[in-house]
Amino acid sequence: MLVAINLTDRASEPFAEKPFPGTAQMYQPPPRPMSHSGPATRCRICHQPLPQGTSDVCDRPPCQTRLKAEAAAEIARRKKKKDAAWLEMSTRRTRPVLRQAAREVGAQSLAHVAHALAPYIDLPLRPLPEDRRAAFVDHLTEIIDAAFATADGISALPELPEDDPDYTTRLAHETPEPFVLNAACIACQGDCCTLGGGRHAFLTEETITYQRWRDPEVTKETLTERYLSAFPEVSVIGSCVYHGPQGCTLDRPLRANICNSFQCRSRRELADAVARRPGTGAVVAGLSRNHADDPSAGAPYLRVVSVSPTDEVTVHDHLRLPALRKGMPED
Numbered sequence: 001m002l003v004a005i006n007l008t009d010r011a012s013e014p015f016a017e018k019p020f021p022g023t024a025q026m027y028q029p030p031p032r033p034m035s036h037s038g039p040a041t042r043c044r045i046c047h048q049p050l051p052q053g054t055s056d057v058c059d060r061p062p063c064q065t066r067l068k069a070e071a072a073a074e075i076a077r078r079k080k081k082k083d084a085a086w087l088e089m090s091t092r093r094t095r096p097v098l099r100q101a102a103r104e105v106g107a108q109s110l111a112h113v114a115h116a117l118a119p120y121i122d123l124p125l126r127p128l129p130e131d132r133r134a135a136f137v138d139h140l141t142e143i144i145d146a147a148f149a150t151a152d153g154i155s156a157l158p159e160l161p162e163d164d165p166d167y168t169t170r171l172a173h174e175t176p177e178p179f180v181l182n183a184a185c186i187a188c189q190g191d192c193c194t195l196g197g198g199r200h201a202f203l204t205e206e207t208i209t210y211q212r213w214r215d216p217e218v219t220k221e222t223l224t225e226r227y228l229s230a231f232p233e234v235s236v237i238g239s240c241v242y243h244g245p246q247g248c249t250l251d252r253p254l255r256a257n258i259c260n261s262f263q264c265r266s267r268r269e270l271a272d273a274v275a276r277r278p279g280t281g282a283v284v285a286g287l288s289r290n291h292a293d294d295p296s297a298g299a300p301y302l303r304v305v306s307v308s309p310t311d312e313v314t315v316h317d318h319l320r321l322p323a324l325r326k327g328m329p330e331d
């Protein structure tokens with residue numbers, strides 16, 4: 001059972017979701033209809049006279065601000081449209097494999113089991129390069145020193161971190177999430193953890209302060225050892241130093257708050273699906289963002305996972321993507 005692949009189970013800002021391919025191009029304003037009466041003579045926003053040969057919006061700051069807001073709205077509209085088209089295409093392509101997985105776990109049909117799409121990454125595993133290890137050790141030393149400098153534990157005790165009240169409230173009071181939601185993370189294999197690669201596992205001085213608050217006797221050396229001994233033998237290339245083949249190797253209480261609270265959109269959608277069909281388990285298709293690059297049957301961009309109502313995990317490795325007959329619409 002791949003429970004340990006419970007990578008991040010979850011959400012907030014540093015784990016900003018990545019755009020789907022092709023959705024972040026530079027904004028090109030749409031062509032304006034030709035005026036039969038020649039070039040505009042008045043600003044279309046403030047209606048003040050325009051200098052000759054300029055665009056249809058004048059240089060006054062309020063008009064330029066409005067122009068920028070229009071451009072931002074247009075970018076957002078296009079992205080939303082593209083995301084919706086990607087989702088429609090991906091749902092269509094994965095439907096047969098989700099149906100098959102549902103049958104394999106004994107569901108009468110897909111309508112009788114919670115199901116969802118998730119991201120999917122398939123990156124190679126490597127021993128952590130020495131320069132990355134050294135950079136992580138430097139960072140860890142820095143945040144541990146900073147936390148101990150703020151409160152040495154002798155003349156001043158570490159206090160509850162205050163700038164994120166949820167940090168402690170959540171850890172003390174949250175109810176565990178249903179295990180079935182891990183189907184998304186197991187299918188995905190930790191897309192969000194790749195962002196932890198450049199962020200030193202999101203560990204900060206506050207994380208260390210929290211560790212010290214939990215265990216006021218803990219020494220710098222013990223804390224350093226706890227973090228350094230948790231490295232996996234091999235980790236996902238370029239990803240978080242703790243992103244191993246079975247998921248995160250850092251004990252949950254040692255992780256940064258975000259690693260215990262992040263939920264990507266896919267996981268949230270699975271939670272909604274589970275709420276609509278409680279007790280049915282779940283089937284999830286992890287799908288690469290760029291799956292349409294290879295429209296042929298069997299394209300290697302898929303990992304289907306099911307979790308039974310009794311929390312049994314099955315990775316449906318034999319299921320393959322069908323051919324993609326209709327891709328994304330043209331712009």
Ligand code: SF4
Nearest residue numbers: 184185188190192264
């Ligand atoms: S499904 Fe979402 S929360 Fe889970 S590992 Fe993937 S990106 Fe992270």
Ligand code: SF4
Nearest residue numbers: 007193196240248259
């Ligand atoms: S510590 Fe790293 S591998 Fe573990 S949940 Fe956080 S980002 Fe992912």
